[in-house]
Amino acid sequence: MRKTKYGVSVDLQMDVDAAIKKTTDRLKDQGFGVLTDIDVQKTLKEKLDVDFVKYHILGACNPPLAHKALQAEEEIGLLLPCNVIVYETGEKRCRVAAIDVTAAMSVVGNEELTPVADEVAHKLAAVMTSLSEDFSDKE
Amino acid sequence: MRKTKYGVSVDLQMDVDAAIKKTTDRLKDQGFGVLTDIDVQKTLKEKLDVDFVKYHILGACNPPLAHKALQAEEEIGLLLPCNVIVYETGEKRCRVAAIDVTAAMSVVGNEELTPVADEVAHKLAAVMTSLSEDFSDKE
Numbered sequence: 001m002r003k004t005k006y007g008v009s010v011d012l013q014m015d016v017d018a019a020i021k022k023t024t025d026r027l028k029d030q031g032f033g034v035l036t037d038i039d040v041q042k043t044l045k046e047k048l049d050v051d052f053v054k055y056h057i058l059g060a061c062n063p064p065l066a067h068k069a070l071q072a073e074e075e076i077g078l079l080l081p082c083n084v085i086v087y088e089t090g091e092k093r094c095r096v097a098a099i100d101v102t103a104a105m106s107v108v109g110n111e112e113l114t115p116v117a118d119e120v121a122h123k124l125a126a127v128m129t130s131l132s133e134d135f136s137d138k139e
Numbered sequence: 140m141r142k143t144k145y146g147v148s149v150d151l152q153m154d155v156d157a158a159i160k161k162t163t164d165r166l167k168d169q170g171f172g173v174l175t176d177i178d179v180q181k182t183l184k185e186k187l188d189v190d191f192v193k194y195h196i197l198g199a200c201n202p203p204l205a206h207k208a209l210q211a212e213e214e215i216g217l218l219l220p221c222n223v224i225v226y227e228t229g230e231k232r233c234r235v236a237a238i239d240v241t242a243a244m245s246v247v248g249n250e251e252l253t254p255v256a257d258e259v260a261h262k263l264a265a266v267m268t269s270l271s272e273d274f275s276d277k278e
Contacts, residue, residue, distance in 0.1 A: 107242045
């Protein structure tokens, strides 16, 4: 598992479509539903006629935690849902990355949000660990 | 127009459904399509059986700028699309807020992104100004 300034990612040995299915399953295990799925490749082709790698932005939402966050901070919808991206890195190779919720929510500066953000971060880390353990690109 | 740590907002004299239509139009004027629309009230009712105010999260995307951002920073999809929220604050009263892209993207720390983020911020500010000028809640 790789950590960047605003996300955590894992490299998987499968194509993007398979990875979206596996990621959706593992998110569900942690109480997240996928509310939105933006097909970036398709959008850029349709709107700009440019070619791009296969790249999806999934909007994941854990309803009880989203509800808590909204109660603590009315406009937190500006930072919801939690994004998980899946994009191709080669043949039958892709990367799955999840937003670092603690980093993303740090701009808000509301202490009431901290325990909620920490719980979301913990659950997303569990999703990534589970994907990494089962399907990691060992090369 | 009101500025918070991570967004700009305006209060409008209309209901949420009307405001979504007007906001979508004004976003279109600035080159943004609305790719996603999460009905938070409906989601929380269905998943948790709790009552919440009418609250929508719109995912707005300006394709040429999104493409530039993705070329500058592969995983910027974690922070896309740009969220615009519309929620009720009273009878025929609502608030529209847009993410402060400069604040949200500050966590990335990639200088190549700065001019793109600035351009997006400028266009979203133009959307908010236009809504404020035409439909502001003057009370």
